[in-house]
Amino acid sequence: MKLEGKVALVTGAARGIGKAIAELFSREGAIVGLVDLRPATELASALSKQGKEAIFLPCDITDPVAVQIMVEGVHRRFGRIDILVNNAGIIARGTLLDLTVEVWRKVLxxxxxxxxNCCKAVxxxxIKDGGGKILNISSIAGKTGDLTAAPVYGTSKGGVNAFTKSLARQLAPYKINVNAIAPHAIETEMSAEWSPEKRKEIIESIPLKRLGKPEEVAEAALFLVSEGASFITGEVLDMNGGYFMD
Ligand SMILES: NC(=O)c1ccc[n+]([C@@H]2O[C@H](COP(=O)([O-])OP(=O)(O)OC[C@H]3O[C@@H](n4cnc5c(N)ncnc54)[C@H](O)[C@@H]3O)[C@@H](O)[C@H]2O)c1
Structure with missing residues (x-):
């Protein structure tokens, strides 16, 4: 097992990509904290039955005080936090003309x-415990600009990419690796918003001629937080079925 004895926090773990990451990390021996606004109590108990302990941590990641309290609680309980996966995210649709300042601010x-907030707390x-792995779930839109979303989503993810690289440099002396995955078109509730026509058009545009699966993102996440990726930091890994090659 690749994550035996590790303690991992995964944000947005109640469904979609975050859930798949939490499930795989748990199968690989990690204690997993499922951070989400949505309830994940059942998922936590299912994971606890299959392997190591998993706990649901209800928390809004936009609230720095709540995040700090949550992170301190996890560290007090388990003695360390080895892995942080910043996966929680939201999307907005439409053009600049539709975009309100409220939606702009909410997405950012x-x-x-x-x-x-999560990095600041963890x-x-x-550093105190001697190292760690941070993985940010970004998006292709952070590199290409928005393809199907409002022009704030890609802006937020471009910020995540730059933040990933900045932290990778600053935290390298503390043995903390910071990487990101930039997916495109993964089959989750977020992408279920597409009309059948849009979905067909997107699949046609992808060389592998299909959408990605949350479990495939989870496999890449496992690699990037495992010892096998110990010399990789500051990487924003494309995951898009060949649609965009950096
Ligand atoms: N699905 C895709 O095609 C795709 C493509 C590129 C990038 N991504 C990114 O992958 C990540 C996961 O996407 P997904 O498709 O699984 O989305 P999803 O909507 O299925 O899941 C996101 C989870 O984040 C949680 N969340 C939202 N706001 C939160 C907050 N303030 N505090 C705590 N939790 C919060 C939600 O409750 C939800 O459980 C996101 O960052 C998204 O931008 C997804």
Whole structure:
């Protein structure tokens, strides 16, 4: 098992990509904290039955005080936090003309400030405990600009990519690796919003001619937080079926 004895926090773990990451990390021997606004109590008890302990941590990542309290509680209970996966995110649709300042702020607050809040709370513990792995779930839109979303989603993810690289440099002396995955078109509730026509068009545009699966993102996440990736930091890994090659 690749994560035996590790303690991992996964944000947005109640469903979609975060859930698949939490399930795989648990199968690989990690104690997993499932951070989400949505209930994940049943998922936590199912994971606890199959392997190591998993706990649901209800928390809004946009609230820095709540995040700090949650992270301190996890560290007090398990003695360390080895892995942080910043996966929670939201999307908005439409053009600049439809985009309100409220939606602009909300998307940046969850997708970018939320990542900052979690890193700010977890990194001091990782430094004290001698290292760690941070993985941010970004998006292709952070590199290409928005393809199907409103022009704030890609902006938030571009910020995540730059933040990933900045932290990778700053935290390398503390043995903390910071990487990101930039997926495109993964089959989750977020992508279920597409009309059948849009979905067909997107599949046609992808060389592998299908959508990605949350479990495939989880496999890449496992690699990037495992010892096998110990010399990789500051990487934003494309995962898009060949649609975009950096
Ligand atoms: N699905 C895709 O095609 C796709 C493509 C590129 C990137 N991504 C990124 O992958 C990540 C996961 O996406 P998904 O498709 O699984 O989405 P999803 O909507 O299925 O799941 C997101 C989870 O995040 C949680 N969340 C939202 N705001 C939160 C907050 N403030 N505090 C705590 N939890 C919060 C939600 O409750 C939900 O459980 C996101 O960051 C998304 O931007 C997804």
């Amino acid at each position: 607050d969850v997708n970018l400030n939320g990542v900052f 990194v001091p513990f990782m």
